Amino acid sequence: MSSNPSPIDIDPAKKLPAALYVVATPIGNLDDMTPRAIATLKAVDIIACEDTRTSGKLLNHFNIDTPTWAYHEHNSEVQTPKLIERIQSGYAVALISDAGTPLISDPGFQLVQAAHEARVKVVPVAGVSAVITALSVAGLPSDKFTFVGFLPAKTHGRQKLLQTYHERSETLIFYEAPHRIIASLEDMATVFGHKRSITYCRELTKTFETVVKSSIGELIEFVKQDSNQQKGEIVLVVAGHSAQKQLDESVQHDKLLLRLLEDLSVKKAAALASDITGVKKNALYQRLLQLQQQDS
Incomplete structure (x- = not known):
């Protein structure tokens, strides 16, 4: 079993211990870059980047001149052993993705796995993740959730995968490409139903950030009517089956209470x-008082 070191207080003027540093970077707003992430990237010997051009803009912004290596799905088989060899030779290597926390829908897993197998230290430098950022503003249950990632590109594959999650009770989180967003939402409506609650998170932390909570059916119309909503980085947070059932029942109970009142x-x-409902009388009594306050 490999072990990680305890958190390290980093002085950019000093050389870091040989290890793999998994560094989170902003998903949009550069002010979300942590001081520790900046210090780490300045102090390591090599930065492994998903795209050196994309990361170059970030590094230039923070005056980080550490050498970079391209590390992506097309060269990971070749680059992984080379990076591990560098660490074993005494180098400190940082891993970053184009945005957010590495390994979330990017090839970094292979490098981290190889580091553990080689008994190389792995140090997390925590920061932003689009998954958690979206969940935090979704207004849906967050005690249990599943990150599904990107759906298949074609309708048959999407619907087949979505069907496996139809009865799942936890909140579901998806990434989606802008050119497929309408087709994916329509497939979700087909599998989950038009009334299933969903929160649409687009361009989080950026200038044109959009957060909309609605039903899948309503969201389809919203996105269709505004071509700007078919651009940028998109996260979809979908209510689980039991959460939606509870929401539907709550709406029905409110209608019943107001009619009886x-x-x-x-x-x-x-x-x-x-x-009539089997719900405890005291809970319904308290709900009625809340409804009266809302109407007043």
């Missing part, structure tokens, strides 16, 4: 609604 007192309306 037209003819009965709060106490009697809650008691009768409890007999």
Whole structure:
């Protein structure tokens, strides 16, 4: 079993211990770059980048002149052993992706896995992740969630994969490419239903950030009517099956309570609604009081 070192206080003027440093970078707003990430990237010997041109803009912004190596899905088989050999020879190597935390929908897993197998130290330098950023603003249950990533490119593959998640109770998180967003949402409507709750997160932390919580059916129309919503980086956060069922039941209970309240007192309306739904009377009584406050 490999072990990680304890967190390290980094002085850019000093050489870092030989290790693989997995460094999170901003997903849009450069102010989200942490001081520790900047110090780490300045102090390592090599930065392995998903795209050296994309990362070059970030590194130039923070005056980081550390040498970079291209490390992506097309060269990882060749580059992985070379980087591990460098670390074993005493080099400190940082791994970054184009944006966010490495290994989330990028090839970094192979390098981290190889580091553990070679008993090389792996140090996380925490920061932004689009998955957690989207979940934090989605307004959907966050105690349990599954990150699915990108859906298949073709309709048959998408619907087949989505069907495996149809009955899942936890919140589901997807990435999607802008040119496929409408087709993917339509497939979600086919499999999950038009009423399933969803939060659409586009261009998070950037100038044209969009966060919209609605049903899948309503979201399809929103995206179709605005071509700007078919551009940029997109994260979809979808309610789980049981969460949607609870939401639907809650809406029905509210309608029932309000109808009973037209003819009965709060106490009697809650008691009768409890007999009809099986929900505890006190919970319904408290909900009725909330509904009255909202109407006042």
